[in-house]
Every structure is written in structure tokens, then in C-alpha cells.
Amino acid sequence: MTTSYPTRFDATGNRSVRTIRWQARRLNQANxxxxxxxxxxxxxxxxxxxxxxxxxxxxxxxxxxxxxxxxxxxxxxxxxxxxxxxxxxxxxxxxxxxxxxxxxxxxxxxxxxxxxxxxxxxxxxxxxxxxxxxxxxxxxxxxxxxxxxxxxxxxxxxxxxxxxxxxxxxxxxxxxxxxxxxxxxxxxxxxxxxxxxxxxxxxxxxxxxxxxxxxxxxxxxxxxxxxxxxxxxxxxxxxxxxxxxxxxxxxxxxxxxxxxxxxxxxxxxxxxxxxxxxxPRGLDGPYGVTVDLGGTVYVGDHYRLASQAPSDDGGDESDVQGDMSSLTLVPPFVHGIANAGGSVHLTSQYGDVHTYDPDHGATRERAKGLDQPVGITVGPDGSLVVAEAGAGRVVAIDDSDTVTVLVEGLDHPVDVAFDIVGHCYVSDDRLGAVLRIGQDGTTEIVADGLGAPQGLVVRGDTLFTVETGPRRLTAISLSSGETTIEAEDLPVGPPPGTAPRAEPALFTHGMTGSPRPFAGLAAAPDGSLLLSANGEGSVWRFRPAGPSAPDRHHESKEQNMISTGLEGRAVVVTGAASGIGRTTALKFAREGAKVLVADLDQAGAEETVKEIKAAGGHALAVVGDLSDQQVVDDVVARAVEAFGRLDVLVNNAGIMDRMSALGETDDAEWERVIRINLTAPFLLTRAVLPHMLAAGSGSIVFTASEAALRGSAAGAAYTASKHAVVGLVKSLAVMYRGQGIRANAIAPGPTATSIRVDAGAEAHGPTVIGPLIGANIGRRGSAQEQADAIVYLASDAASFVNGAVLPVDDGWAAV
Structure with missing residues (x-):
């Protein structure tokens, strides 16, 4: 609900944004x-x-x-x-x-x-x-x-x-x-x-x-x-x-x-x-909008970069949170804007691209002489990707500031965005379409017949765009192509009833002229969307309105009827370089959580982080052996430093034994399996507990195993380690349930991941266990199915679930 008062867009003060699926509010007073x-x-x-x-x-x-x-x-x-x-x-x-x-x-x-x-x-x-x-x-x-x-x-x-x-x-x-x-x-x-x-x-x-x-x-x-x-x-x-x-x-x-x-x-x-x-003073535009990991909103406002720090109001529905303060900035013109890694990347329609460091006030020129660059984003490889509207191109700017053309021959591209797998999308407001750019520079229409689409953002399987002609926020399913109207009567463009007029020139007699309006769109870490309402000089925040929230991610609408409440939460996922861990980290990111990826595999961990960031999410990686107390301390410190909180821990990292019977298990195998599967999650859980207790809430999820429920699923060392994990879960649930901490586990059945069994050729254990497993398991599950269960247990949807061990095994535990 928003306060009504006259604006430059609506002199009566009677118009309001119409939406069912979202809670809409201004972040600043209209101009x-x-x-x-x-x-x-x-x-x-x-x-x-x-x-x-x-x-x-x-x-x-x-x-x-x-x-x-x-x-x-x-x-x-x-x-x-x-x-x-x-x-x-x-x-x-x-x-x-x-x-x-x-x-x-x-x-x-x-x-x-x-x-x-x-x-x-x-x-x-x-x-x-x-x-x-x-x-x-x-x-x-x-x-x-x-x-x-x-x-x-x-x-x-x-x-x-x-x-x-x-x-x-x-x-x-x-x-x-x-x-x-x-x-x-x-x-x-x-x-x-x-x-x-x-x-x-x-x-x-x-x-x-x-x-x-x-x-x-x-x-x-x-x-x-x-x-x-x-x-x-x-x-x-x-x-x-x-x-x-x-x-x-x-x-x-x-x-x-x-x-x-x-x-x-x-x-x-x-x-x-x-x-x-x-x-009252306010925003002249605004044009582009973005938000950093801490929730600070940055707005390109033609002559300046404006910003607003996150409020402490808990996300209530009051109208105006505050004003947009002004930052000293060179160059003096700011239109497109993106944020990544603590830097703010800026375009000026007059041809320049810059990177600005808010902490040090330093500005670096990345490109000049472009033809009306507008929307900007950061690609999966860290390059800046820019919609060059005047030239009908999309270009990339690498770390050495080399400009590469990704696609050309477009009509008037104004914004760009990436999905979680690295596909690039571009809005063309004259063509009335959103297109997907192929690796070979070709384009494919994702949606057409749109009314001057400008701002663009992708969350999971859903692409959102601002149709500035009919003044509405539109969602497009990337898998089905289904289009839905999310909000109408947006205060974008000239006031209602204004007749079309010729656009003043962008340059005049060697001087800068009049910029083109641009209604930017951004996705915030808490799952909300931010809109540059350039018709009235404000920024609007759209928060999902509970159970009727739109299908923002890849899940079906039926699944999304249950709110996870994970937007803006800080999550640590171990073993996230591959398999269940990586899929879980990506799932949390799609839900709007900020994710720390912890793993011994540096390349895999960095790849997971890259995927999350490419989709507009927030993530960082810590590499090391989690059975080392120093690495554990580093994980916790980095998470708290980056996110300011620690809400969820997923103890997923683990290794398999050689399926050895107890008499065949040597000291090295026992120590290695117990250290990784039991000691490491013990150390990390102990380290995160003070932060969760101080906050009065926290959710800890362990990846146990079918071997935690029976003696016929693995060797002695692995079976003992996973039974012990279940003991930790139950102890945590009892000891801390009155202090807001929940602990649960999943028990995966056979799942297609990279975990390996290194059985000896003459070993006794596999000859006993193998037939038992083969006779009782159903189909092999996917990492996504395990990740869905983990995220459920971590979420508010499982707020009354504590001390549970959830088999995810196609009924194996029931045999």
C-alpha cells in the first residue's frame, strides 16, 4: 500500500500501481x-x-x-x-x-x-x-x-x-x-x-x-x-x-x-x-538501477549516481523509506548501471563506460566512443556486457578493456541480462521483443509483441521486463514461453495523455544533448525487484506477496505456493563444487539467498560461484579442508564479513569408503572417512552455532545417507560415520530447539553424483553388500531431487520440522 500525493506523473495523486502477486512500495518520494x-x-x-x-x-x-x-x-x-x-x-x-x-x-x-x-x-x-x-x-x-x-x-x-x-x-x-x-x-x-x-x-x-x-x-x-x-x-x-x-x-x-x-x-x-x-528535491530520472550484496541501492540519475542504504524497517509496507543521497562522481553522466564484486559499472548514453569503486571514490574508464550505450550487466566470465542502442549491437568489455561485438544488426537494444546457465538476453524497445543471443552471434526471439520493453532481469526460469508502452511489468517463462502481467499502471514514461513528440538530439554542436528515457529493472538479494519509475522520479520495490507470488524460479507454480522465506538469507554449503552440493547452492541462490561455497576443489567451487553470479545471485568461495579448524574459522569469518549474518549451514561434504567390512578396514581408511564425514561437520557446526544463537534462529541440514538407516548400504567406516551424523542431528535438535535452532538431515538413496567407491578387487564387503543393494533399490535419483529436499528442510516451510532424517530414496528405506 502506498501513500497518494501529487507527482509530476499524476497531478491528482489518485493513480496507483496495480498488482496482485507483489507488494509494491516506493523507496523514495516522487519528484x-x-x-x-x-x-x-x-x-x-x-x-x-x-x-x-x-x-x-x-x-x-x-x-x-x-x-x-x-x-x-x-x-x-x-x-x-x-x-x-x-x-x-x-x-x-x-x-x-x-x-x-x-x-x-x-x-x-x-x-x-x-x-x-x-x-x-x-x-x-x-x-x-x-x-x-x-x-x-x-x-x-x-x-x-x-x-x-x-x-x-x-x-x-x-x-x-x-x-x-x-x-x-x-x-x-x-x-x-x-x-x-x-x-x-x-x-x-x-x-x-x-x-x-x-x-x-x-x-x-x-x-x-x-x-x-x-x-x-x-x-x-x-x-x-x-x-x-x-x-x-x-x-x-x-x-x-x-x-x-x-x-x-x-x-x-x-x-x-x-x-x-x-x-x-x-x-x-x-x-x-x-x-x-x-x-522537494528528488530524482531527475531515474535511469538504471542496481543493488549490492548488502542491500544498498544505486541509481543512475543522468547527472549523478544516487544511492540509498538498506533500511532497518524489516521490510514493512510503509510508503517512503528515505531519500536517495548523491555521490560525487566522474564522469558526470550516468544511465545504465550494474553492480558486482563491490564495484559499480556505469554507462553514459554519450558513449562512455566506467567502473566506479564506492569505497575509494575511484573511477576507471572502460570504453569510450560507443554509440548510445544504455543497459549493462556482468557476464559469467566477468566481462561487462553492454547494450549499445545507437549502433544496434551488444558488446563485451573484458578486463583489459578490449571491446568485442557479441551481436549486431539489432534495431534498438536497451538492456541485457544473463540466466543461470549463461545465456544472454537483450530487450529491443523498437522491435518490441526480447531476444536470446547465441554463441555464434545469432539471435532467437524469446517474446515479441511487447510494448517498448526496456529494463530486463532474469531470476531462475523467469525473465522480467518493463513494458514502457503499456506501463507494465511482464514475466516470461524461459521454458514454456508463457507470458504473464505482474503489475500494471507503472509510473514510467511521460504522464498519461501526453502526445508523442520528436526526441531531442543526443548531441548538439559538440555538446551533450538530451538523453533517452530508460526504465531500469534489478533483482535484489532478498528476492524483490527494483524498478526505475522514471515517470515520477522514484524507485519502486516489488516484493513477492506470499503464497500468490509469481513463478520466479524454475519450480512449478504449485511448488511455489509454499514460501521458502530464504530471500536475503546467508547460507554456507559444503561440498558445493559438484554434485548435490553444487545443485543445492544453485537452488538456494535461485531462492534469493546469498551463498558461501566451501570445497577442497578450487576449480569446481569457482565454477559454482560463477554460475550463481551469472544469474544475478550473490556468492563467494572458500577453498580448503573442512576438517582443519583454521579453514573452518575462515569459512565462518568470510560468510559473516560478506553477508553480515549466517542463517543456514548445509553440511554436505563427504567421501565414500571402500565398502570394506570392519575386519578389512585399515586405520587410514577409518581415519579419513571419519575425519571428512563426521569431524568436519562437527567442527563447522560448532563454529556457526554462536552466530545463530546470537541471532535467535538458524537451520542446519546434514547430508547423511541411506547408510545411516541400515547396515547394508556401505562399508563399516562410511556406515559408522553416517550413523554418527544422525546422532549429531538428534542431539542438536534436543539441545537447541528452545533457542531457535533446527537441525535435520536427508538420507539420499543412490544418486547420480561424482562420489566414488574405491573397492578392492578381492574385498569381502562388496561381495556381501552389493547383492543387497541391487535387490532393494529403485531408480537412481538426481542431485536436484536431493537439493530440493535440503532447501525444504532449511526453509521456513519446514519451521516445525526438527531432528528429522528424511529419506530421499524412491522408497528404499521402506523395504
Whole structure:
């Protein structure tokens, strides 16, 4: 359930996301504005706000914060960056891309004043005269004539001009953004004069009612430099803390109102740096979204990387958890985003791919010169895989930053994702399809007839995509091809009722232009989905809604009616390099758990981890002999360090004996089997118990054996070790059942795994046991069937099961 309030997507506040299978909630408050750029008070006393990213201008009542759209995004104006009012009440608009200046009459009629200004930005009126400058290196400052006439160039060579204003001395003041200077020039022309230098990243100049010059800085600190040019000459700096200042306006009471290109909103800024929020700030987009192992959400928001740490609310259904804080980041544009191994990988639609280290603030360029890269993910081999929309390609970037084309000839690919076996999928919003990319660069349609699919994520057997046309979240079964609608009325794209419009150019006169909207999608460790709701400037979390949750993994819908409750849990699985252990680790990961893979086989353990990560899961490997206390301590320490908790232990690692009778069992065989099958799980269980007891809960599952139930399934050493394992299970269940700890075991029958029997050619044991086994077993089981039983016993679905030994043997135990 979410709180209703007006947003830029829905001015009424009455619309809401519709879904049955999910619990939907916002992570942050929706934004009323699409960023905020040029501002100016109009004849009616309201503050008018240009919104470059939306092609929209709104009017804000400073007293109430009410917002009304005045210039809609489906009108003739495409990307307004600044505005000014003439003496007759007409609004003049600097339309940055494609480079036009408009006049909007008081009655709402539009007239094109000029299309000869390159990257028009700063604009101001002096009586009935109109001036505009260009935001580009070597830009011009011009006078335009609304009633006709050629533009008049007052000066050239501006180092990125921006918001300007007439000073009390009758001259035009304007910033040079690239050089940290402020200049002035008479409106009738003359020699430009520098009046201030060493100003921090100047983006706008404004005079208050007393004639004091205020220079706004575009950095994260929110500096405003006050220079009393025409009085004492003093110079002071106010630190507002408002990142990405863009413009300002003073009312008749000399109150200063500022805008932010980075986060929108309108804020009153007092002379001492105190602020009062008029229109709340928020996300301009957002675009891509991702989440790390610890639950921190990262969002690409065009001008910045925003983030939100996990909350401690226990996942309740209250509406807004908090705001998205801003991170200092170079490069300045962020659209696609992925997280892996503690790094955040970023694309900019302007051609760049970077890797960012949040812990150290370091950024590494991975590729440049691409044609509109958007969605990004990490492939099974660790390479970055990018949807290059403008080129119709999907490319991979390896550790040496070499770019390789995986597929080309697509229409407009916007996002990419991998399934658990390493297949790559791509969404194409113009084709209206999701495709699977083959190893040979061919493509196969997985689903078509979709409405502009963008964000893409795979969980188990289910692929989710955001259809931005019909505004819905759609699930596609990768095995059956069945398509289901999971949520509708998503706040993505332009507001309902907005007519289609031409897209502004991505580049203009060597400068960056207007990016394309992108509704990203991500899967969180707790099993939820995260959506970039770019229609309203928020991120939504979709949690499975209990028994009616959708078929997120490979199981059937009937199986999924039982909730495992494993999302976000931390699990240790031993012997996970192959066989039952590997299959169990993969199963836990599909359920949304974070998995530590422990095994002596380094290559196998790393392969299991790679499979989990390729499917969007979270895993790490620890290699070593688990009968060594030092290795055991390392396993527990690594799990707690990586996951912050330890919820489930699966003692699966084990070895077979030589099927030897007791009289044929030598000391070495006995010691080896008992050490691996009994001592190792004893040591590891003892090590994890303090963490589970501190948490007040934990589930421990042992892989015993059919040999734990009878004397006719293995040799003396193996049979003794597995009988002892059952003894451990029963002791644990009795000793700790009042403290939230459960212990259970499975007793697998014959299963197709890599465990080997090394029987001697003349041994007596096999000649006795072999016929007994052959006469009583049914079919050979699979590792998946054993894994399903383990995960069940570990899950909340088995919350009342404790001290049990579950035969998984096709009825062998019943014979």
C-alpha cells in the first residue's frame, strides 16, 4: 500500500500501481519536477521553472509549493534550459536542443524567435530587448529581435555561457563556466570586461534587490559566492549543501529561490546558508538501477549516481523509506548501471563506460566512443556486457578493456541480462521483443509483441521486463514461453495523455544533448525487484506477496505456493563444487539467498560461484579442508564479513569408503572417512552455532545417507560415520530447539553424483553388500531431487520440522 500525493506523473495523486502477486512500495518520494533549471518570476508572482530533461515549464507558488504545468512536454518546446519575461508579460524560452528561442505570449501562443543560436542557454530581457548566450566553447552573446531582424552578436569566445542578468550599472553579467570567471558587457556592445575570477564552477549570476552579485556554483557543495561589486567590494561564500545548483531568482522581498539541475526542487536559500524547501528535491530520472550484496541501492540519475542504504524497517509496507543521497562522481553522466564484486559499472548514453569503486571514490574508464550505450550487466566470465542502442549491437568489455561485438544488426537494444546457465538476453524497445543471443552471434526471439520493453532481469526460469508502452511489468517463462502481467499502471514514461513528440538530439554542436528515457529493472538479494519509475522520479520495490507470488524460479507454480522465506538469507554449503552440493547452492541462490561455497576443489567451487553470479545471485568461495579448524574459522569469518549474518549451514561434504567390512578396514581408511564425514561437520557446526544463537534462529541440514538407516548400504567406516551424523542431528535438535535452532538431515538413496567407491578387487564387503543393494533399490535419483529436499528442510516451510532424517530414496528405506 502506498501513500497518494501529487507527482509530476499524476497531478491528482489518485493513480496507483496495480498488482496482485507483489507488494509494491516506493523507496523514495516522487519528484514534482523533472530537474529544475532556469527560473524567473512571472507577472502573476509565481516562479516559473524550466525543466530541460522533460521539455516542460512549470509554475510554482512560493507560498504553497503548488506546481502547475504551463508549457507541456508535448508542445513545440523540446528542451528548455532558461527563461525570462519581457515587459509585456511574454515568456522567452531558451530551447537548448535543437537550438531555438521561443516567445510564448501571455495568451499562450508560441512564436519562433530564432533557430540560429547554437546551444542557447542564458536568456534575459532588458525592457523590450532580448539577449541570449550560447553554452559552448567559443560561444556567442547575442541580441535577438522578436519582431524580426538578424541576430546581433555582442561578443564571442564565451567559455560556456549560462544564466545572465542585467546589473545595477546597466551592463550584462554572465559566467564563463570553464574558466571560473564572471564577465560583463554593455547591452549596446563594447569590450567585455572580467569582473571576478577564481569563482568555483560558476553556472549562474543573479543580483539581489540591493545590487549584490550572487554567483551560483554547480558542484556538490552548493556554493553561492556573494560579491558586492558596487558597494564595499566584499566577497563571501555561502555553502548551501544543495548539490547541482542551476539558477536563482529574487522576489520583491529579496528572498532568494534556487533550482537544481541534479535533483530538481525549489528551495529558499537564506543569506546565512539556511534553506527552506518549497518543492522537494528528488530524482531527475531515474535511469538504471542496481543493488549490492548488502542491500544498498544505486541509481543512475543522468547527472549523478544516487544511492540509498538498506533500511532497518524489516521490510514493512510503509510508503517512503528515505531519500536517495548523491555521490560525487566522474564522469558526470550516468544511465545504465550494474553492480558486482563491490564495484559499480556505469554507462553514459554519450558513449562512455566506467567502473566506479564506492569505497575509494575511484573511477576507471572502460570504453569510450560507443554509440548510445544504455543497459549493462556482468557476464559469467566477468566481462561487462553492454547494450549499445545507437549502433544496434551488444558488446563485451573484458578486463583489459578490449571491446568485442557479441551481436549486431539489432534495431534498438536497451538492456541485457544473463540466466543461470549463461545465456544472454537483450530487450529491443523498437522491435518490441526480447531476444536470446547465441554463441555464434545469432539471435532467437524469446517474446515479441511487447510494448517498448526496456529494463530486463532474469531470476531462475523467469525473465522480467518493463513494458514502457503499456506501463507494465511482464514475466516470461524461459521454458514454456508463457507470458504473464505482474503489475500494471507503472509510473514510467511521460504522464498519461501526453502526445508523442520528436526526441531531442543526443548531441548538439559538440555538446551533450538530451538523453533517452530508460526504465531500469534489478533483482535484489532478498528476492524483490527494483524498478526505475522514471515517470515520477522514484524507485519502486516489488516484493513477492506470499503464497500468490509469481513463478520466479524454475519450480512449478504449485511448488511455489509454499514460501521458502530464504530471500536475503546467508547460507554456507559444503561440498558445493559438484554434485548435490553444487545443485543445492544453485537452488538456494535461485531462492534469493546469498551463498558461501566451501570445497577442497578450487576449480569446481569457482565454477559454482560463477554460475550463481551469472544469474544475478550473490556468492563467494572458500577453498580448503573442512576438517582443519583454521579453514573452518575462515569459512565462518568470510560468510559473516560478506553477508553480515549466517542463517543456514548445509553440511554436505563427504567421501565414500571402500565398502570394506570392519575386519578389512585399515586405520587410514577409518581415519579419513571419519575425519571428512563426521569431524568436519562437527567442527563447522560448532563454529556457526554462536552466530545463530546470537541471532535467535538458524537451520542446519546434514547430508547423511541411506547408510545411516541400515547396515547394508556401505562399508563399516562410511556406515559408522553416517550413523554418527544422525546422532549429531538428534542431539542438536534436543539441545537447541528452545533457542531457535533446527537441525535435520536427508538420507539420499543412490544418486547420480561424482562420489566414488574405491573397492578392492578381492574385498569381502562388496561381495556381501552389493547383492543387497541391487535387490532393494529403485531408480537412481538426481542431485536436484536431493537439493530440493535440503532447501525444504532449511526453509521456513519446514519451521516445525526438527531432528528429522528424511529419506530421499524412491522408497528404499521402506523395504
Amino acid at each position: 514534482r519536477l523533472w530537474g529544475s533549471n532556469g527560473v524567473s518570476f512571472g507577472p502573476d508572482g509565481r516562479l516559473y521553472v524550466a525543466q530541460f530533461l522533460a521539455g516542460q515549464i512549470s509554475a510554482v507558488d512560493p507560498a504553497t509549493g503548488d506546481v502547475d504545468v504551463v508549457v507541456p512536454m508535448d508542445g513545440p518546446v523540446q528542451s528548455p534550459d532558461d527563461l525570462a519575461f519581457g515587459a509585456d508579460g511574454s515568456m522567452y524560452i531558451a530551447d537548448l536542443v535543437p537550438g531555438r528561442v521561443w516567445r510564448r505570449s501571455f495568451e499562450g501562443e508560441y512564436t519562433l524567435v530564432s533557430d540560429e543560436v547554437k546551444v542557447p542557454n542564458g536568456i534575459t530581457c532588458v525592457g523590450d530587448r532580448l539577449f541570449v548566450n550560447e553554452m559552448r566553447p567559443g560561444g556567442r552573446l547575442l541580441e535577438l529581435f522578436p519582431d524580426g531582424g538578424e541576430p546581433l552578436v555582442l561578443t564571442e569566445g564565451l567559455a560556456l555561457g549560462n544564466a545572465m542578468q542585467l546589473g545595477p550599472d546597466g551592463r550584462l553579467y554572465y559566467p564563463h563556466m570553464m574558466t571560473g570567471q564572471v564577465w560583463r558587457i554593455p547591452p549596446d556592445g563594447g569590450v567585455p570586461e572580467m569582473v571576478a575570477e577564481d569563482v568555483h564552477q560558476p553556472v549562474a549570476v543573479r543580483f539581489d534587490q540591493g545590487g549584490v552579485l550572487h554567483v551560483l556554483s554547480l558542484g556538490v557543495e552548493g556554493f553561492v559566492t556573494r560579491i558586492d561589486l558596487h558597494g564595499t567590494g566584499s566577497r563571501t561564500i555561502v555553502t548551501s549543501g544543495l548539490a547541482g545548483l542551476d539558477n536563482a531568482a529574487f522576489d520583491t522581498d529579496n528572498r532568494m529561490f534556487v533550482s537544481s539541475y541534479a535533483s530538481g526542487g525549489i528551495t529558499e536559500l537564506h543569506p546565512d546558508g539556511r534553506t527552506r524547501e518549497i518543492v
